[in-house]
Amino acid sequence: MLEKGLGRRSSILFFIVVVLLVGSATVAHAAVRQPAVHAKAWVLVDLRSGRYLAGRDQNLRLPMASTTKIMDALVALRAGHLNRKVTVSRRAAAYAKAPYSNAGLAAGERLTERELLEAALIPSADDAAFALAQALGGGSARRFVDEMNVEAGRLGLRETHFENPIGLDQKGHYTSARDLAKMTRVAWRYPLFRRIVGTARTTLRVGGREIPLVNTNELLFDYPGAEGVKTGTTPKAGECLVAAARRGDESYLVVLLDDDERFTDAVRLLDYAFARYDRRVLVRAGSSYASVKVPYRRGEKVKLFAGHDVSYTVDESDRIVRRIHVRKILPNAAHRGEKLGEIAVEVDGRTVGSSPLVAGRGYAAAHWWQKLWYTVQGIFG
Incomplete structure (x- = not known):
């Protein structure tokens, strides 16, 4: 992808x-106008409390591309055992080429589940995400996807269903902006998730070679207070983004689905939240x-x-x-x-x-x- x-x-x-x-609450910030947003569906929430602050068509079912990997991470983190070594299968290695986002993994290489999770979340590597799904699904990526759907049901995500662990365009693979915000907030409770999605650059050492990982989230490089979390792009989903930022004791989460100005819109919405709201x-x-x-x-x-x-x-x-x-x-x-x-x-x-x-x-x-x-x-x- x-x-x-x-x-x-x-x-x-x-x-x-x-x-x-x-x-009349004595909030120091003056009221500011909500910015125009280009996304087909979007939502802005308070990251800590989950309070809905703004949005449009936030319950609309849409494809979500690689933001799917947030649920990959949640299922993996709930399962634990992330230090276990995994051998990359030929099927997983088949995603290590264009047009897929990939880490260039080769069949037979061995990585820990944590390393696969880092590769899946930071540069959005499809080969790593599939290898992780196979490992946690007992050799079956399909079994892992079933676990993703069980977790979605457990969280009450009524507008969400998964058909693959990568985010490929596929009938029956969808979520909503609001559901995506909710699953992100649950994943956010895990310190390891926060550390990984907030990593701008790192390097994996696999065998005798080094694999550089560069985060696909541009905000980590140029938006003050940015903390993550995930990008995604496919032909049907368009450009998607889940973005979190914190300044002082305020933290906000933006979800944008199908937005060709996703980073600009995320900045506008985060600026709006920091200007209008206050944690009291x-x-x-x-x-x-x-x-x-x-x-x-x-x-x-x-x-x-x-x-x-x-x-x-x-x-x-x-x-x-x-x-x-x-x-x-x-x-x-x-x-x-x-x-x-x-x-x-x-x-x-x-x-x-x-x-x-x-x-x-x-x-x-x-x-x-x-x-x-x-x-x-x-x-x-």
């Missing part, structure tokens, strides 16, 4: 009438968000503090709501740091995270005379 370019809580919780609205701490660990009355101590309260940060990618138009829940019946005694409630954050009506609310100090169980005095005060108070 040709490559042109480098719930609800338990019943002991109740909802306090404390809803903090941050209607919406609940800060150690900050007090509520207080509760100590059982049987009239007028005595304990402050509740967030146990950890809740961060999310937002823009200035988002409506942010914090909902606080505390235990309906507090324990007779509690220690410092004990969970007594929860704070949940909604962005535009969707819950995006939560943090436990913990006691800022402990308190001991009330004595019988404290309970009696509390009751008397309630009667005559």
Whole structure:
């Protein structure tokens, strides 16, 4: 294949009438206009949370060329055993020639599965991808493709189906921009995947020769913060690109299918995301968000503090709501740091995270005379 370019809580919780609205979020970035994109289908998402930010025809089924190899990597990484040696078959070596992208592997050469994965992802080598599929499929690339489809089903990728492990144009071989973003985010959880797709250049040593690997993703060479991930080109799929970039604590993922200006459009969309959106701490660990009355101590309260940060990618138009829940019946005694409630954050009506609310100090169980005095005060108070 040709490559042109480098719930609800338990019943002991109740909802306090404390809803903090941050209607006009104080996001520093001014609103910016969404750029024009030439792709037949595309999507822009927050890489960390998966929040959909923009797109067009993102659920349209389309061929995806060598971006297929992202699923190759995911299945391989789930299988493990990447240090096992593999002998390149004659069938795999048949892809080591034009018009296929290839690493020039020869039949009989031995590489580790990790080396094959590097060759498949960095220069998009079809010979390496097929050899890897055969190895992980117990000698059968078809069996490996079946595993790819099982994994797609496991991930809920309804617009995705594979017929080969390379990305060749073939009936029944398709995905959508949104599905491709989802599978990429799952693969992104693996440090090895991130390291490989973020490698601009490296060298494989096979037998007595060296094989230079140069990444087909041009953004790795000239876009600040670029981290990967995969290109693809075939006659039917056109030029495709999955691109990720990170600056500070913000990271975004772009998927472009059938786009003859894929790198330019990716830059425009990533610039747009960095300009418009901001990752904000919406609940800060150690900050007090509520207080509760100590059982049987009239007028005595304990402050509740967030146990950890809740961060999310937002823009200035988002409506942010914090909902606080505390235990309906507090324990007779509690220690410092004990969970007594929860704070949940909604962005535009969707819950995006939560943090436990913990006691800022402990308190001991009330004595019988404290309970009696509390009751008397309630009667005559």
